[in-house]
Amino acid sequence: MARVGLTTERLTLAGAELADEVGFDEVTVSALARRFDVKVASLYSHVKNSQDLKTRIALLALEELADRAADALAGRAGKDALTALANVYRDYAKEHPGRYAAAQLRLDPATAAASAGVRHAQMTRALLRGYDLSEPDQTHAVRLLGSVFHGYVSLELGGGFSHSAPDTQETWSRVLDALDALLRNWPAA
Amino acid sequence: MARVGLTTERLTLAGAELADEVGFDEVTVSALARRFDVKVASLYSHVKNSQDLKTRIALLALEELADRAADALAGRAGKDALTALANVYRDYAKEHPGRYAAAQLRLDPATAAASAGVRHAQMTRALLRGYDLSEPDQTHAVRLLGSVFHGYVSLELGGGFSHSAPDTQETWSRVLDALDALLRNWPAA
DNA sequence: TCAGCTTGCCTAAAGCCTTTAGGCAACTGC
DNA sequence: GCAGTTGCCTAAAGGCTTTAGGCAAGCTGA
Numbered sequence: 001m002a003r004v005g006l007t008t009e010r011l012t013l014a015g016a017e018l019a020d021e022v023g024f025d026e027v028t029v030s031a032l033a034r035r036f037d038v039k040v041a042s043l044y045s046h047v048k049n050s051q052d053l054k055t056r057i058a059l060l061a062l063e064e065l066a067d068r069a070a071d072a073l074a075g076r077a078g079k080d081a082l083t084a085l086a087n088v089y090r091d092y093a094k095e096h097p098g099r100y101a102a103a104q105l106r107l108d109p110a111t112a113a114a115s116a117g118v119r120h121a122q123m124t125r126a127l128l129r130g131y132d133l134s135e136p137d138q139t140h141a142v143r144l145l146g147s148v149f150h151g152y153v154s155l156e157l158g159g160g161f162s163h164s165a166p167d168t169q170e171t172w173s174r175v176l177d178a179l180d181a182l183l184r185n186w187p188a189a
Numbered sequence: 190m191a192r193v194g195l196t197t198e199r200l201t202l203a204g205a206e207l208a209d210e211v212g213f214d215e216v217t218v219s220a221l222a223r224r225f226d227v228k229v230a231s232l233y234s235h236v237k238n239s240q241d242l243k244t245r246i247a248l249l250a251l252e253e254l255a256d257r258a259a260d261a262l263a264g265r266a267g268k269d270a271l272t273a274l275a276n277v278y279r280d281y282a283k284e285h286p287g288r289y290a291a292a293q294l295r296l297d298p299a300t301a302a303a304s305a306g307v308r309h310a311q312m313t314r315a316l317l318r319g320y321d322l323s324e325p326d327q328t329h330a331v332r333l334l335g336s337v338f339h340g341y342v343s344l345e346l347g348g349g350f351s352h353s354a355p356d357t358q359e360t361w362s363r364v365l366d367a368l369d370a371l372l373r374n375w376p377a378a
Numbered sequence: 379t380c381a382g383c384t385t386g387c388c389t390a391a392a393g394c395c396t397t398t399a400g401g402c403a404a405c406t407g408c
Numbered sequence: 409g410c411a412g413t414t415g416c417c418t419a420a421a422g423g424c425t426t427t428a429g430g431c432a433a434g435c436t437g438a
Contacts, residue, residue: 002404002416003403003404003405003414003415003416004415004416005415006415006416028394028395028396029395029396029397030394030395030396031395038416038417039416039417039418040395040396040397041396041397041398041399041416041417041418041419042415042416042417043416044396044397044398045414045415045416046415049396049397050395050396050397104343104347106347106348109348109351112348117349136355136359136363137363139353139355139360140355140359140360140363140364140367143341143344143350143357143360143364144337144341144360144364144367146340146344146349147336147337147340147341147344147364148333148336148337148340149340150340150343150344151335151336151337151338151339151340151341151343152332152333152336152340154339154340154343155332155335155336155339158293158295159295159298159301160335161332162298164328166325166328166329168332170325170329171328171329171332171333174325174326174329174378175329175332175333175336177376177378178329178333178371178375178376181371181374181376182367182370182371185370185374186367187366187367187369187370189363189366191387191433192385192386192387192433192434193386193387194386195386195387217423217424217425218424218425218426219423219424219425220424227387227388228387228388228389229424229425229426230387230388230389230390230425230426230427230428231386231387231388232387233425233426233427234385234386234387235386238425238426239424239425239426
């Protein structure tokens with residue numbers, strides 16, 4: 001009965017890795033137990049239930065993403081910052097599809113409010129300081145950027161753009177050009 | 190042993206209704222059997238397996254959405270058409286959240302190619318005829334519009350914009366204004 | 379109308395996932 | 409080294425999926 005050294009953190013991390021390998025929907029308490037070569041019931045001392053596990057993975061992903069975003073934004077402004085932030089999301093989704101899917105998990109309002117999700121909105125706002133937008137247009141723009149980043153990345157990841165010319169990298173740059181142009185020239189209400 | 194009259198179509202439709210009520214992830218062969226007051230195994234003559242059921246619901250949702258989109262686009266052009274198409278997606282997602290989630294199901298390439306998904310891309314292209322874009326910018330714009338529609342709707346549905354002013358309806362109109370402005374003034378490469 | 383066939387829904391059963399309760403052994407601190 | 413804590417285990421119940429095989433309801437043709 002050697003002890004493996006399970007902790008909530010190790011389970012969450014292993015769950016995130018598992019998600020990247022087999023997909024977030026396939027992450028299961030059983031599969032995780034198998035990965036640690038441990039009986040299923042043993043995990044329930046560290047994790048409340050399956051939902052709890054998934055929520056923890058989602059929160060981890062949100063943190064990682066926010067950290068990367070903060071890094072990318074440091075010392076940049078304007079289009080440079082826009083591109084950097086956008087690429088953080090896209091690259092993260094490609095590197096860690098399971099984690100990215102986890103980050104999309106619907107959290108209950110209290111959990112969401114305490115999550116790194118709020119940092120994401122703040123950073124998008126910070127980015128917009130490089131453009132000349134005042135409220136409420138700034139909020140509209142925050143939501144637009146969030147929509148484009150999320151929408152593009154999830155369509156691309158889901159194969160929505162596949163097998164068609166021009167390639168998605170090219171579209172991505174042109175979309176960022178277009179967004180930059182739009183933000184510099186936001187139409188008046 | 191009265192026969193209930195199960196058919197693949199009725200199961201698919203009931204599955205779609207179930208999805209709207211309890212969420213697409215909660216749609217299960219068992220739950221569907223319960224809804225028809227029939228034993229679980231009985232469904233397996235009409236549906237290959239759980240995945241097959243979900244795929245059929247997804248295809249149904251894509252058809253319904255494409256039909257609504259075609260309707261909305263008829264006789265409209267320019268910003269009028271843009272707004273109409275965008276609202277089809279948003280309204281459908283609000284009316285039928287489960288079906289909308291189903292429409293996001295990743296289909297294998299062959300199924301996807303035979304689905305109504307292709308009609309969606311064609312209609313977005315048709316919409317862009319009202320703007321002056323030539324290839325490859327037209328394709329870039331198709332992808333951008335797809336990303337914004339999908340991204341905005343799924344963030345809004347997921348509660349991503351909730352509890353913050355200004356309200357999401359206002360943002361939605363302003364985002365459509367911005368997209369219209371952008372399409373009329375697409376930046377050169 | 380009824381014999382015969384098709385086919386719809388059923389029972390049975392096996393496999394996997396979740397979750398809870400209770401137990402023993404391995405660490406921890408004194 | 410001993411007591412207490414805690415980690416992982418066994419056991420068990422309940423739900424979902426899927427397959428195999430059976431009976432009877434309802435159509436088909438004479």
